[in-house]
Amino acid sequence: MFTVYVTVTVATILANFAIVVADLARAEFVLANMAEVGVPSSALPVLAALKAAGAAGLLLGLLGLDAIGVAAAAGLVLFFVGSVVVHVRAGVFHNIAYPGTFLILALASLTLGIAR
Numbered sequence: 243m244f245t246v247y248v249t250v251t252v253a254t255i256l257a258n259f260a261i262v263v264a265d266l267a268r269a270e271f272v273l274a275n276m277a278e279v280g281v282p283s284s285a286l287p288v289l290a291a292l293k294a295a296g297a298a299g300l301l302l303g304l305l306g307l308d309a310i311g312v313a314a315a316a317g318l319v320l321f322f323v324g325s326v327v328v329h330v331r332a333g334v335f336h337n338i339a340y341p342g343t344f345l346i347l348a349l350a351s352l353t354l355g356i357a358r
Contacts, residue, residue: 247354251300251311254347258297258318261344265290275340279332292321296348303355315352322348 264272265286273283281289296318303311322345329338 243354244358247351247358248304250347250350250354251304251315254315254318254351255297255300255304257344257347258293258300262290262294262297265293275334275337279328279334281328293318296321300351308355308358312352312355315348315355318348319345319352 261272268283268286272286276283276286296314299310299314299317303314322341325341326338326345329335329341
């Protein structure tokens with residue numbers, strides 16, 4: 243079970259750090275998606291910081307600070323539930339799989355972190 247927890251959590255960390263890099267680089271696909279769902283680009287640094295904090299917290303959880311890891315996973319779950327809700331409210335479904343995938347990874351990390 244520990245191997246599954248580590249594998250899923252590392253995947254969640256890497257996925258979130260990758261999108262944080264894209265956010266901070268102001269990648270065109272990030273800005274286009276934000277505009278399409280009605281989120282101002284001025285929110286990008288805060289959103290990137292929240293994802294980075296979640297990924298860093300997951301890493302701390304892997305390093306033995308279990309409560310921080312679980313809290314970080316819960317924070318990422320809430321973040322990506324919000325992202326999915328924003329997509330649904332905006333009627334943007336063609337790319338909802340992206341926040342959905344991040345949500346599933348965060349949920350899996352949370353579930354496995356609690357179960358350990």
